[in-house]
Structures are given as C-alpha cells and as structure tokens.
Amino acid sequence: MFSDLEGKVIIITGAGSGIGKSFAENFGKAKAKVVLNYRSNRHLDEIEAVKQIIHDAGGQAIAVQADIAVEEEVQQLVQAAVNEFGTLDIMINNAGFEKPIPSHKMSVEEWQKVIDINLTGAFIGSREAVNQFLKEDKKGIIINTSSVHDTIPWPNYVNYAASKGGLKLMMETMSMEYAQHGIRINNISPGAIVTEHTKEKFSDPDTRAETLEMIPAKEIGEAQDVANVALFLASDLAKYIHGTTIYVDGGMTNYPAFMGGKG
Numbered sequence: 709m710f711s712d713l714e715g716k717v718i719i720i721t722g723a724g725s726g727i728g729k730s731f732a733e734n735f736g737k738a739k740a741k742v743v744l745n746y747r748s749n750r751h752l753d754e755i756e757a758v759k760q761i762i763h764d765a766g767g768q769a770i771a772v773q774a775d776i777a778v779e780e781e782v783q784q785l786v787q788a789a790v791n792e793f794g795t796l797d798i799m800i801n802n803a804g805f806e807k808p809i810p811s812h813k814m815s816v817e818e819w820q821k822v823i824d825i826n827l828t829g830a831f832i833g834s835r836e837a838v839n840q841f842l843k844e845d846k847k848g849i850i851i852n853t854s855s856v857h858d859t860i861p862w863p864n865y866v867n868y869a870a871s872k873g874g875l876k877l878m879m880e881t882m883s884m885e886y887a888q889h890g891i892r893i894n895n896i897s898p899g900a901i902v903t904e905h906t907k908e909k910f911s912d913p914d915t916r917a918e919t920l921e922m923i924p925a926k927e928i929g930e931a932q933d934v935a936n937v938a939l940f941l942a943s944d945l946a947k948y949i950h951g952t953t954i955y956v957d958g959g960m961t962n963y964p965a966f967m968g969g970k971g
C-alpha cells in the first residue's frame with residue numbers, strides 16, 4: 709500500500725520503546741532504511757529486536773545513540789544517516805518525556821528538562837532535517853509526535869502541555885516557511901495509547917475508567933493506530949498535506965464532557 713516508502717531513508721528518534729518502536733517496525737515492513745535513535749543503553753535489547761524485525765521484513769536499519777536535547781548529538785545523528793544511506797528523506801521527531809509534578813512544586817530544572825526534550829529536541833531535529841533537505845534540493849518530510857495536550861490543558865504536567873503547545877506552533881511556522889520547497893511538516897497527536905510506558909496506569913481499573921470517560925470511542929488506542937498515520941503522512945498519498953495536526957485520540961479532543969447533550 710505504501711510502496712513509495714521502499715528504500716526511503718528515515719530517522720526515528722526515541723525508537724527503542726513505545727510509539728517510536730511501532731513507527732520503526734512499520735517503516736521497516738515498508739522496506740525503508742531506518743535510522744533507529746535511542747538515548748539510553750537500557751533500550752539496547754529492544755533496539756536490537758526492532759533491527760531484526762526490520763531486516764527480516766526486507767528493510768535496513770542502523771542504531772544511533774544520541775540525546776536529542778543536545779545540539780551536536782542531533783547533528784551527528786543526521787550525519788550518521790547520510791553517511792550510511794547517502795541521503796535523508798523523512799525525519800520523525802518522536803522522543804518525548806513526561807512526569808507529573810504540581811506546578812507550584814516544579815523546579816526550573818524539571819520544567820526545562822521536558823521543554824529541552826519535547827520542544828527544543830524537535831526543533832533541532834527539524835532544523836537539521838530542513839538543512840539537509842535544502843542542501844539536497846529534496847522534498848523531505850518531517851513528522852513530530854505531539855499529543856492531545858498540544859490543545860488540552862493537563863494539570864500536573866504544565867511543562868509537558870507547554871512543550872506540546874509550543875510544538876504545534878513550531879510545526880505550523882516551519883511548515884509555512886518551507887512548504888514552497890515541497891518540504892512537508894506535520895504533527896501526529898496521540899491521546900491515550902497503550903505502550904509499555906502507559907500499560908501500568910491503564911491497567912489500574914480506576915484510572916482506566918476515568919480515562920475512558922474522556923474518550924467518546926470508549927477505548928484506549930494502540931501504538932499501531934498512531935503508526936498507521938505516520939505511514940500515511942510519510943507517503944505520497946499525503947502529498948498535499950502541509951502544516952496539519954492529525955489527532956489519533958478516539959475523539960478525546962472533542963469535549964467529551966458534553967456527550968450527554970447538556971450544558
């Protein structure tokens with residue numbers, strides 16, 4: 709279905725776990741050449757497993773360690789893709805971090821850590837990808853993993869909501885700058901998705917019930933639901949889509965508190 713993705717060179721940040729791992733497997737199955745970025749060695753086994761899945765599916769993969777919040781490391785990541793595969797076609801800024809802390813107790817360090825990873829990291833990744841695309845005169849593609857919290861406020865996660873809200877306008881602004889070069893920049897905003905990061909909270913019956921209250925579709929999503937959209941956005945089927953956010957959230961962004969028809 710996405711045959712145009714075959715042979716495309718794609719960087720996926722945070723590819724060792726969660727939604728990033730699902731992106732990697734899916735692009736591998738589409739026979740892309742995948743650069744799997746990870747930060748911590750604790751993801752090495754998963755990265756090796758993903759690499760194997762990609763090879764078995766007929767794709768190619770290399771793993772590159774880099775902290776996406778560090779400018780030089782992101783530059784080296786893009787360079788590693790170009791050195792290995794000769795070009796860059798698609799950049800997925802996916803790595804992210806969240807941890808609940810009430811706003812009045814949040815230190816500047818805790819605030820900054822999330823902004824650095826979720827927002828500044830995606831900016832550096834986008835900037836480096838755009839530079840590579842311009843250098844090659846290529847109609848490259850950038851996809852950022854955002855969140856429903858780029859629009860829904862999230863108590864106890866002020867740094868996260870601010871980072872994702874910023875990511876939305878960052879994407880829209882950069883898309884406006886580079887659409888004329890054929891560079892397509894878009895966001896995917898997942899809602900409640902089961903991954904190894906969220907498995908525990910969604911298996912708690914109270915949290916699960918509370919979360920389902922906020923989802924018109926009455927189900928928690930799967931990483932594959934998000935990965936399907938990434939394949940679409942990266943393919944030629946989406947060739948006229950610039951500067952858009954696609955919510956993959958079972959309707960969470962549609963004010964589900966109004967479902968009863970009152971108010």
Ligand code: BGC
Binds near residue numbers: 856857906
């Ligand atoms: C977060 C999840 C959360 C979901 C809905 C996502 O951005 O990563 O932990 O369940 O938003 O609130």
